[in-house]
Amino acid sequence: MMVMTHGDRALPPERVCSVEDARSGLRGVIVIHSTALGPAAGGCRFWTYDSPDAATEDAMRLAEGMAYKNAVAGLPLGGGKAVLRMPEPPFSRGELFAAFGRAVQALDGEYVTAEDVGTSVEDMEAVARETRHVAGLPPREGRPGGDPSPWTARGVFEAMRVAARARLGRELSDCTVAVQGLGHVGAGLTRLLHAAGARLIVADPKPGIAAKVAVECDAEIMSKDAIVDARADIFAPCALGGVLNRQSVSRLHARLVCGAANNQLADESVAALLADRDILYAPDYVVNAGGIISVAAEYLGWEADAVQRRVGETGMRLQRVFDEAERSGRTPADAADTLARRIIAQGGADAAVAA
Ligand code: NAD
Numbered sequence: 001m002m003v004m005t006h007g008d009r010a011l012p013p014e015r016v017c018s019v020e021d022a023r024s025g026l027r028g029v030i031v032i033h034s035t036a037l038g039p040a041a042g043g044c045r046f047w048t049y050d051s052p053d054a055a056t057e058d059a060m061r062l063a064e065g066m067a068y069k070n071a072v073a074g075l076p077l078g079g080g081k082a083v084l085r086m087p088e089p090p091f092s093r094g095e096l097f098a099a100f101g102r103a104v105q106a107l108d109g110e111y112v113t114a115e116d117v118g119t120s121v122e123d124m125e126a127v128a129r130e131t132r133h134v135a136g137l138p139p140r141e142g143r144p145g146g147d148p149s150p151w152t153a154r155g156v157f158e159a160m161r162v163a164a165r166a167r168l169g170r171e172l173s174d175c176t177v178a179v180q181g182l183g184h185v186g187a188g189l190t191r192l193l194h195a196a197g198a199r200l201i202v203a204d205p206k207p208g209i210a211a212k213v214a215v216e217c218d219a220e221i222m223s224k225d226a227i228v229d230a231r232a233d234i235f236a237p238c239a240l241g242g243v244l245n246r247q248s249v250s251r252l253h254a255r256l257v258c259g260a261a262n263n264q265l266a267d268e269s270v271a272a273l274l275a276d277r278d279i280l281y282a283p284d285y286v287v288n289a290g291g292i293i294s295v296a297a298e299y300l301g302w303e304a305d306a307v308q309r310r311v312g313e314t315g316m317r318l319q320r321v322f323d324e325a326e327r328s329g330r331t332p333a334d335a336a337d338t339l340a341r342r343i344i345a346q347g348g349a350d351a352a353v354a355a
Contacts, residue, residue, distance in 0.1 A: 013032060013060055015030075016029060016031050016032075016056065016059075017032070017107070019103040021102075025091040028085055030080065031063035031081050039109055040063070040066075040067070042079055042113075043082070043115050043116025044081075044083075045081065045084070045116040046084045046086060047118050049085050052085070059083035066079035069288075071344050072289070072340050077296055080111045084096075084100060093126070100113075101130025104131045113135075114135045124136045125138075135298045143298070143304065144294055144298045144302060148295055149188060152288050152290040154290055155288065155290030155291075156189050156258065156259060156314075157196075158311065162316070163322075166322055168233055177193050177201070177235075178236065179200065179236045180228070180243065183238065190213050191216070194216070194217035194218065228248045230253065232253060232254050234257070235256070235258075241264065242265075244257065244264050249270060252279060256279065259288075262285070265333060268333070282332065320339070322335075
């Protein structure tokens with residue numbers, strides 16, 4: 001087992017640690033972007049990368065994103081991420097994640113892991129045999145934990161309610177919402193919107209999923225390629241990252257974008273394109289923090305009602321970002337980043353306001 005710390009960079013994360021274990025095939029990186037607010041928390045991605053550098057770049061970008069998300073959510077957590085490269089088969093998944101658990105343990109609580117793309121509850125149970133610095137485990141009776149997606153959906157819903165009032169001057173019962181992606185979060189969000197009386201248009205490429213949700217929620221179905229063109233008031237990206245680009249923004253009819261997907265803006269310039277078209281963008285990491293709030297509660301031993309309360313305050317945190325954007329003349333995306341960096345720089349002194 002090797003855990004190696006690399007040198008500083010110009011805009012450095014605090015630490016970039018290579019993790020390797022020849023026996024199990026573990027190869028990857030743990031990036032600790034910031035521990036200014038607490039242990040660096042962020043999931044473990046298990047994916048195929050062309051090179052170690054590509055894995056490290058991805059981990060650094062994701063770790064910084066987690067630091068911002070945790071800061072704006074008012075959590076006493078920094079930001080980090082693990083990216084593990086999928087080895088050639090055959091390999092033992094249990095042994096690989098146990099070796100990863102030992103690497104997490106070697107950091108002695110500086111980094112806290114959980115599920116991300118490509119990892120499961122079973123993988124985190126293997127990690128938990130080696131370290132206690134892991135969340136996303138099966139919930140214990142009456143305690144926070146388990147699948148965070150329902151909390152993510154709830155947070156997006158609360159944010160959308162506030163954003164609809166801010167941009168459209170309407171309640172969700174008077175809005176049409178186009179939901180792109182009906183997976184764990186998108187389907188849950190669609191059900192909450194249906195219960196609130198919203199009109200719905202949905203899309204998902206998986207056969208059967210769109211039909212099932214459409215019947216349940218009285219929704220219109222569009223193809224995955226056409227949903228961006230939907231005649232809706234609100235566009236809710238709940239599938240892939242990078243969905244907002246020059247081309248898709250020019251096609252949007254919605255006046256508001258508010259959804260769960262991570263990294264919705266293909267690049268930073270898209271925030272200005274949205275503003276130019278007078279489309280209000282609710283920054284993704286501000287509205288989709290419900291899941292990490294649940295994960296944080298599990299790791300930090302909070303009561304279940306703390307999750308309910310903090311996720312319920314997602315709309316309030318989004319409103320703060322909108323207010324900051326208006327006051328400073330920045331886009332909401334820029335205002336959120338500025339707010340996050342300020343909270344981190346102040347070591348959480350401002351976090352009480354964000355919480
Ligand atoms: P998921 O994999 O359960 O669902 C994604 C769905 O999107 C799938 O049903 C898939 O078929 C569909 N999809 C893929 N391409 C599509 C396209 N072009 N158009 C329409 N649908 C498409 O994922 P999830 O857990 O629901 O997460 C959704 C998004 O929210 C992801 O970007 C994820 O990173 C982000 N997110 C999730 C959580 C969480 O708690 N699960 C937390 C924060 C952010």
